[in-house]
Amino acid sequence: MAQAKFEINRELYKELSLADARLKSTIDLFEKKEMSSQERLFFKIWASPKLKIGVFDVGIEILKKGDVPLSAYAITMGSVECHDDEHEYILGPGSVIGLAEGLAERPLNYTYKVNEFVNCKIIPIPNAMRELQLTNTGLKAVCRMTIERILGQGVTIPEYLKNE
Numbered sequence: 526m527a528q529a530k531f532e533i534n535r536e537l538y539k540e541l542s543l544a545d546a547r548l549k550s551t552i553d554l555f556e557k558k559e560m561s562s563q564e565r566l567f568f569k570i571w572a573s574p575k576l577k578i579g580v581f582d583v584g585i586e587i588l589k590k591g592d593v594p595l596s597a598y599a600i601t602m603g604s605v606e607c608h609d610d611e612h613e614y615i616l617g618p619g620s621v622i623g624l625a626e627g628l629a630e631r632p633l634n635y636t637y638k639v640n641e642f643v644n645c646k647i648i649p650i651p652n653a654m655r656e657l658q659l660t661n662t663g664l665k666a667v668c669r670m671t672i673e674r675i676l677g678q679g680v681t682i683p684e685y686l687k688n689e
Contacts, residue, residue, distance in 0.1 A: 532604065532617025533567050567619045571601045576646040581639045588623050590636040596647050597624035603643035607635035615640060624648060625675040628657070628668060629683060658685045 560568075570576065579598060581587055587605060588594055604617040614635075616622060622637050627650035657668060665686050673680055 526608070526613050527611065528613045528615065530615040530617070531620055532615075533564055533619030535602070535618050563619065567599075567601075570599045570646050573646065576648060579643070579645045579647045581643040581645070583639050583642060585639045586636055587639060587643070588633055588635075588637045590634065591632045593630055593632050594623035594627040595650050597627050597650060597653070598622050598637075598643075598645040598647060600643055600645045602645075603639065603641045605637045605643060606640040607637050609635070617641075621648075623650075624653070625672045628653060628686070629672050629676060629680055631676060631680065654683075654685060662688045 576599075581603075587598055598621065600616060600618055600620045600622070602618060604615050605620070605622065606616070607614050616637075623633065625631075626633050657665060665688065669682050669686050672682065672686075
């Protein structure tokens with residue numbers, strides 16, 4: 526079985542204070558470290574006071590195949606695993622699980638089980654849907670493309686993500 530692994534290197538964030546995510550000094554440090562857009566986004570999610578923290582121990586199933594998720598999880602520490610008949614996936618810091626399926630109101634294709642103790646930020650799907658209804662067409666397009674990339678081109682895009 527082939528294995529694929531994804532994670533963002535947390536070492537970049539040692540000098541950053543979670544409480545100071547919006548300070549000019551933090552933004553200057555982003556520039557100094559030449560952080561990618563994914564690394565910056567990860568830090569902003571990690572530092573967000575609006576998202577609750579989730580903690581899961583090894584062996585816990587965070588999301589189960591066939592369920593439509595009511596929450597998505599942005600992993601800030603640790604890892605989860607999932608697999609199909611051909612591949613095993615190890616998803617670490619920077620991975621977001623359940624968001625595409627939740628926004629599209631589709632059942633999950635995988636069960637996500639904690640491989641290594643997980644800290645994460647919890648994204649309530651109903652809140653994300655409400656926010657996306659109010660957002661600009663550009664951000665809606667990014668969400669549509671992400672859903673299609675993850676769930677496939679044939680997925681039905683929810684009305685609230687379509688341009689008016």
